[in-house]
Amino acid sequence: MANKSKKATDPSASSRPAGAPQPTATSERRYTIQDYRLEKPCFTLKQVQEGDRVLYRCEGDLSGPPPPLRDSQFLSPAELIEIYRWMLLNRRMEMALENLYKQGMVVGGVYFGLGQEACSCASAYALEDDDWIGPMIRNQGALLVRGFAARDIMMQYMAKASSPTQGRDASSHMGDHLRRNVVAPISTLGDLIPVLSGVALGARLQGRNVAAMTYIGDGGQSTGVTYEGINFAAVETLGLVLIVENNLWGYSTPADMQFRVQDLAERAIGYGIPGVIVDGTDACQVYDAAHEACARARRGQGPTLIEAKMMRMKGHAIHDAAAYVPEPLLEYWRKRDPILRLERYLLGRRWLTEEENERLIADVERQLEVDRDFAVAAPMPEPESAAGGVYCEGCHEVKPRYGVPQMSVTKSVLTTALRQVVVERK
Ligand SMILES: Cc1ncc(C[n+]2csc(CCOP(=O)(O)OP(=O)(O)O)c2C)c(N)n1
Numbered sequence: 001m002a003n004k005s006k007k008a009t010d011p012s013a014s015s016r017p018a019g020a021p022q023p024t025a026t027s028e029r030r031y032t033i034q035d036y037r038l039e040k041p042c043f044t045l046k047q048v049q050e051g052d053r054v055l056y057r058c059e060g061d062l063s064g065p066p067p068p069l070r071d072s073q074f075l076s077p078a079e080l081i082e083i084y085r086w087m088l089l090n091r092r093m094e095m096a097l098e099n100l101y102k103q104g105m106v107v108g109g110v111y112f113g114l115g116q117e118a119c120s121c122a123s124a125y126a127l128e129d130d131d132w133i134g135p136m137i138r139n140q141g142a143l144l145v146r147g148f149a150a151r152d153i154m155m156q157y158m159a160k161a162s163s164p165t166q167g168r169d170a171s172s173h174m175g176d177h178l179r180r181n182v183v184a185p186i187s188t189l190g191d192l193i194p195v196l197s198g199v200a201l202g203a204r205l206q207g208r209n210v211a212a213m214t215y216i217g218d219g220g221q222s223t224g225v226t227y228e229g230i231n232f233a234a235v236e237t238l239g240l241v242l243i244v245e246n247n248l249w250g251y252s253t254p255a256d257m258q259f260r261v262q263d264l265a266e267r268a269i270g271y272g273i274p275g276v277i278v279d280g281t282d283a284c285q286v287y288d289a290a291h292e293a294c295a296r297a298r299r300g301q302g303p304t305l306i307e308a309k310m311m312r313m314k315g316h317a318i319h320d321a322a323a324y325v326p327e328p329l330l331e332y333w334r335k336r337d338p339i340l341r342l343e344r345y346l347l348g349r350r351w352l353t354e355e356e357n358e359r360l361i362a363d364v365e366r367q368l369e370v371d372r373d374f375a376v377a378a379p380m381p382e383p384e385s386a387a388g389g390v391y392c393e394g395c396h397e398v399k400p401r402y403g404v405p406q407m408s409v410t411k412s413v414l415t416t417a418l419r420q421v422v423v424e425r426k
């Protein structure tokens, strides 16, 4: 992951009218990948065999101190403190979930976003009420920012009757298309991308451009549907905001064994859309890139691909001890803990005093305790109800969200989408 300077101009910088994809008016194409990072880690992971064991070795320089945070161009101190609070809640909630799992109260596994809280929380914080999000399982912080309570997520993991899926699914496979504009995570990697592109198309058909944010991992981004989903958004100039979470591992496979490009943001060039690289452990960088991408989406200028570089600090899920991860790599990223760095930044700027910080942490812990007690005490579903609520039983009306469909996309897309609206209205 060494540095490489990338030159040129944003292919879609010219402002295009909503829904009217236009070819670039020059035969000379040059592209920029913006890189917001203040530090460009330079190391590779190599697979080595020692006797019967396969190990990974880290080669490169892991000695440097963590960089400072990059000042945000958009966030006020109060907003950054709010993001810090969400990140703390995200982390402490996952610690509580780990304990609930160890107490035998969780049905299934637990997935963690340890080390990725800045990416989940600061990106979701850039959304406005009318925007949409499709989080992945590690983005529980995004669910919190979008308005789910910690108790909702805890009850969901415990399959309680009053959980968002009423005990029909475990982990964070939950959404809310009525109030919070959250598409439930889809386990099949990459499938959220065309779905969120479709959400942006749906809004466009109703005369609105919204930001439709979703996430994909360094492993998942190699799926075919990822290509199809981004390409569709690019061609139709849809407001997809795709956060590629490069956390260096896909299960036990290191990123260096998954793709040949140096930075996954480079793939944006192949789609003809802007690509941005951020330090995924720096909440300010994540927010700024997401904020700009969302604003671009709402202006009808199409999708953005943001690569957030960070490290998955636990195993794939709770069952995975991640013994394959070299210790020096963990040590390197522990020093770049997103919450510690943001805490230091806020204290250093005097935007938060030590006392205010202690109060904030105590407040988060108190809230979590109340939520955990509530979730533990909540009843399980009645066994007789098991067959219900799995498929839609006419339980909700499907109707246009933003207004009346408008003629602003290509004919074939319009025909397909209108056919869908007609079917749904019947
Ligand atoms: C299409 C598809 N293939 C395989 C899987 C099984 N699977 C689930 S998570 C995972 C690893 C994902 O790694 P990455 O995309 O890097 O995300 P991370 O877990 O690091 O957040 C795999 C292979 C799947 N869910 N969907």
Ligand SMILES: [Mg+2]
Pocket (backbone or CB within 6 Å): 217, 218, 219, 245, 246, 247, 248, 249, 250, 251, 312
């Ligand atoms: Mg990964």
